[in-house]
Amino acid sequence: MSTPEKANVESVMRARRRRRKSCPFCSDKVKDIDYKDPKLLRRFITERGKIVPRRVSGVCARHQRMLSLAIKRSRHIGFLPFLATE
Amino acid sequence: MIRHEYETIYVTRPDLDEAQQARIDDKLKGIVENGGDLLIFEQWGKRKLAYPIRHVLQGSYQFLHYVAPAELPQELERNMNLEDTLIRYITVRLNENVDAEVARAEALAAVDLRASRLGLNAEDEDGESIGDDDTDDPHSEEG
Numbered sequence: 051m052s053t054p055e056k057a058n059v060e061s062v063m064r065a066r067r068r069r070r071k072s073c074p075f076c077s078d079k080v081k082d083i084d085y086k087d088p089k090l091l092r093r094f095i096t097e098r099g100k101i102v103p104r105r106v107s108g109v110c111a112r113h114q115r116m117l118s119l120a121i122k123r124s125r126h127i128g129f130l131p132f133l134a135t136e
Numbered sequence: 137m138i139r140h141e142y143e144t145i146y147v148t149r150p151d152l153d154e155a156q157q158a159r160i161d162d163k164l165k166g167i168v169e170n171g172g173d174l175l176i177f178e179q180w181g182k183r184k185l186a187y188p189i190r191h192v193l194q195g196s197y198q199f200l201h202y203v204a205p206a207e208l209p210q211e212l213e214r215n216m217n218l219e220d221t222l223i224r225y226i227t228v229r230l231n232e233n234v235d236a237e238v239a240r241a242e243a244l245a246a247v248d249l250r251a252s253r254l255g256l257n258a259e260d261e262d263g264e265s266i267g268d269d270d271t272d273d274p275h276s277e278e279g
Contacts, residue, residue, distance in 0.1 A: 072174055085228075087253040127226050128185035128195055
């Protein structure tokens with residue numbers, strides 16, 4: 051067993067290093083992200099309605115571009131909020 | 137003539153009577169059929185909007201999927217702008233330079249997927265909200 055102090059340092063480091071390795075869209079080989087699929091898109095916006103940055107969601111750059119366009123289209127047509135108040 | 141594959145969603149006020157709704161639908165469908173090939177027309181019914189648009193909280197959604205020359209969406213949008221009960225629309229070019237029959241086959245194959253993504257599976261008329269964070273839609277898990 052390590053000292054409490056050391057254990058704490060290790061857990062912090064592990065927490066910081068923990069990273070989602072792969073883009074959820076790449077693993078499904080998604081070619082288009084459908085703006086008419088609000089259920090899916092909602093997973094990539096915050097409670098406030100903001101688009102989740104890819105450093106948080108782990109989405110690759112290519113799919114993040116497709117995703118952000120889909121979310122914006124979806125907002126325009128009233129499927130997703132521009133902002134949500136809690 | 138080079139033709140492209142488009143889809144248009146338009147949202148009308150939820151308080152229109154059937155005749156008013158039918159007039160808009162027929163007019164827009166007519167424009168598409170005149171200048172191109174209408175592949176699919178769907179009525180998704182009334183849905184909750186994610187935010188109020190022109191002070192209404194619900195919208196009646198219609199969907200057009202068609203193959204047409206590039207001028208047609210412009211003409212369609214010009215006509216949609218003239219309707220003051222039509223509160224939102226979006227047109228997206230899906231594919232360029234397509235064959236209508238190929239596109240039609242693909243469009244028909246995609247109907248079910250779209251319905252499940254939109255939560256249209258239940259045969260109830262007013263499709264319920266799709267922003268199902270806060271609504272208890274028992275059908276949302278299907279498909």
